[in-house]
Amino acid sequence: MVEEKNREIIRQKLTQYLEAKKCRKTPERYAILEMIYTTNEHFDVESLYEMMTKSDYRVSRATVYNTIDLLTDAGLVRKHQFGRHPAQYEKVYNMANHHHLICTRCGKIREVKDAKLSEALSQRKFARFTTAYYALYVYGVCSSCLREERRKKQERQNEKTDNKRA
Secondary structure (H helix, E strand, C coil), X not given: CXXXXXXXXXXXXXXXXXXXXXXXXXXXXXXXXXXXXXXCCCECHHHHHHHHHHXXXXXXXXXXXHHHHHHHHCCCEEEECCCCCCCEEEECCCCCCCEEEEECCCCCEEEECCHHHHHHHHHCCXXXXXXXXXCCEEEECCHHHHHHHHHHHHHHHHHHHHHHHC
């Protein structure tokens, strides 16, 4: 029930935005919005296009690219640029504020919620500035990449030991 209510609210927000900007209310735009709000992961435009292609509702790649810009401008989707990787997006409406841990090796993104950090950031006031939202990106190496790095290092050491014996 709550999810259906949220869907109706985001559809209304898109309708209000399109009317205010004097844009057409096309079924494709609403279908793309629906697809975005059924996923709980970050996504790039190409993966969104692939999701749309696999669905019963097919749209052109150009429509997906144009619509993602429109939805970002409407405040229904947030764009993130994590390092050198393609821009990632996530739905915004009714989402709790969170932080991102980004692996500099594999590009994996993990969302974390830290109540103390969120509290500190929400209480921070800036002169002549009203904060709408914030994004915190923490770059490092994930545990999977660290394990792989240690495994490769151990293999190299074993090879050196074997070569010395031969």
